[in-house]
Amino acid sequence: MVSIHEIKAYAKEAHVPIMQDAGIDFILDYIKSNHVKNVLEIGSAIGYSAIQFASVSDDVHVVTIERDDTMYSEALKNVSNMKLDDRIQIIHGDALDIEVTGTFDLIFIDAAKSQYTKFFLKYSPLLNEGGVIISDNLAFHGMVADISLTKNRNTRQLVNKIKQYIEFLKNNPDFETTFYDIGDGISVSKRLK
């Protein structure tokens, strides 16, 4: 039997970039206060955040997508050990290639930082009325605010992609986005009627 603490400890040891505590707490509060029932997550890693979301209440169902084989297997194992198979569905594939059916109260984007705009455009039609898209890592360890912290060209390109995504959110006429300096930087985009 594993516990959420052991999953978290494993993530730390194996350097799996799971959500920070403050970010998780923020989303768990959001799920509770808005009675969120259906969550779509892009980027499961080892299932840590999906398990946290599903643990809020028996009413919460999570569909989560993971492309990496090893992460996917770990996620399957963890979800099964936590006895949450009936409420967490893990899809093995690239979120930009697969088709997801269903509609969601919350879509959580936490995968390849270079593809956030594409994820947003592809999945926003699956939002229920009143639903939101939450994005993680918009601060990217402080590098979005201070590009001099980046150590190489690759990282600089990623930081620029995140900046472009932030601009895309700010200028999107169909959504109102609020940015929070919580965890590694979170945004909540609410669809306007």
Ligand code: SAH
């Ligand atoms: N949400 C997790 C952490 C996710 S880490 C948690 O907080 O517990 C990001 C994960 O996204 C990685 O495991 C990576 O393999 C996956 N990923 C990145 N790009 C992806 C894509 N296009 N489709 C599916 N998964 C992707």
Ligand code: MG
């Ligand atoms: Mg993240």
